[in-house]
Amino acid sequence: GEDVEQSLFLSVREGDSSVINCTYTDSSSTYLYWYKQEPGAGLQLLTYIFSNMDMKQDQRLTVLLNKKDKHLSLRIADTQTGDSAIYFCAEVPTGGGNKLTFGTGTQLKVEL
Amino acid sequence: KAGVTQTPRYLIKTRGQQVTLSCSPISGHRSVSWYQQTPGQGLQFLFEYFSETQRNKGNFPGRFSGRQFSNSRSEMNVSTLELGDSALYLCASSKSGYPDTQYFGPGTRLTVL
Numbered sequence: 092g093e094d095v096e097q098s099l100f101l102s103v104r105e106g107d108s109s110v111i112n113c114t115y116t117d118s119s120s121t122y123l124y125w126y127k128q129e130p131g132a133g134l135q136l137l138t139y140i141f142s143n144m145d146m147k148q149d150q151r152l153t154v155l156l157n158k159k160d161k162h163l164s165l166r167i168a169d170t171q172t173g174d175s176a177i178y179f180c181a182e183v184p185t186g187g188g189n190k191l192t193f194g195t196g197t198q199l200k201v202e203l
Numbered sequence: 204k205a206g207v208t209q210t211p212r213y214l215i216k217t218r219g220q221q222v223t224l225s226c227s228p229i230s231g232h233r234s235v236s237w238y239q240q241t242p243g244q245g246l247q248f249l250f251e252y253f254s255e256t257q258r259n260k261g262n263f264p265g266r267f268s269g270r271q272f273s274n275s276r277s278e279m280n281v282s283t284l285e286l287g288d289s290a291l292y293l294c295a296s297s298k299s300g301y302p303d304t305q306y307f308g309p310g311t312r313l314t315v316l
Contacts, residue, residue: 122302133207133293134307179246183302188259189236191295191305193246 095182095194102200109167111197113180118161120182124191125154125165128177137165137178167199175201204230207296207308215314221282224311228275228296234258235277236305237269240291249292252277253299281313289315 096114103109115123121142126134140147140154140163147154153166163180177198181191208227216222228235236259237249248261252271269279275296281288291310297303 122304124304126307133209133309134295136304136306139304181246188301189234189251189297189303189305190248190259190261191236191238191246192248195245 095180095192097178097180097194097197099195100198100200102202103170104202105170105172107170109170109174109199109201111165111167111178111180111199113163113165113194115161115163115180115182115194116192117182117184118158119185121185122183123154123156123163124181125152125163126179126181126193128179128196130176134179170199170201172201172203175199207294207306209292209294209308209311211311212309213312213314215316216284217316218284218286220284221280222284222313224279224281224292224294224313226277226279226294226296226308228277228294229306231298232296232306233275233299234297234301234303234305235271235275236295236297237277237279238293238295239263240293240310241287241289246293249279253301258301284315286315289313 124139125137151168177196180194234253236251251259271277293310295305295307297305
C-alpha cells in the first residue's frame with residue numbers, strides 16, 4: 092500500500108521504555124525520520140537513520156531499521172512525562188527528493 | 204542559530220478570501236517545503252522551492268501556490284478559500300541536498316469560517 096502505518100496510541104509509565112513502531116512503504120527509501128509534535132507546536136526532528144544502517148543510538152533514543160520487513164522503530168529509554176506527544180515517522184521514497192511521506196502519528200501518553 | 208520562523212501564527216479568514224503565509228528558513232538553508240496538517244488527512248506535502256524554483260509538487264489544486272525569494276524566504280498563497288482549507292500549515296527548510304534533513308517551523312494555524 093501507499094500508507095506509512097503507525098499504531099495510534101501508546102501508554103507507558105514514567106521510567107519505563109517506550110517503543111513506537113512504523114511500517115513504511117518504499118524499501119528503497121534513503122532517509123527515515125522520527126519527528127515529535129507537542130500540542131499546538133510544529134514538528135521537532137528527533138533523529139534519522141540512513142537506509143544502509145540497522146541501528147542508531149542517540150542518548151535515550153534508539154532507532155532500529157529492518158529493511159526486509161520495511162519496519163522502523165523508535166525506543167525511548169527512561170520515558171518521562173515531557174515525552175508525552177505525538178510521534179511521526181517519515182520516509183523519503185525513491186525519487187521523492189525532499190517530499191516527506193508521514194505516518195499517521197502515534198500519541199504517546201506517559202503516566203505517573 | 205535561529206530556527207525556521209513562520210508568520211502569522213494564527214489567521215482567521217472567510218470562505219472565498221485569499222491568504223498569504225510567510226516562512227523564513229534557517230540561515231544558510233536554500234530549500235523550503237510546505238506541508239498541510241489536518242485531523243482527517245494528516246500531514247501532506249504541498250510543494251518545495253529551491254533557488255526560487257519549484258522543485259517538487261504534491262497533489263493539491265491550483266488554488267495553492269507558492270514562491271521563493273532570492274534570500275530563500277518563501278510565501279504560500281491560497282486563493283478562494285474553502286472550509287476544508289482550515290489546517291495547520293507547516294514550513295520546513297533544508298540546506299540544499301536532495302534529499303536532505305528538514306527542520307520545521309511552528310506552523311500557521313488557518314481557520315476558514
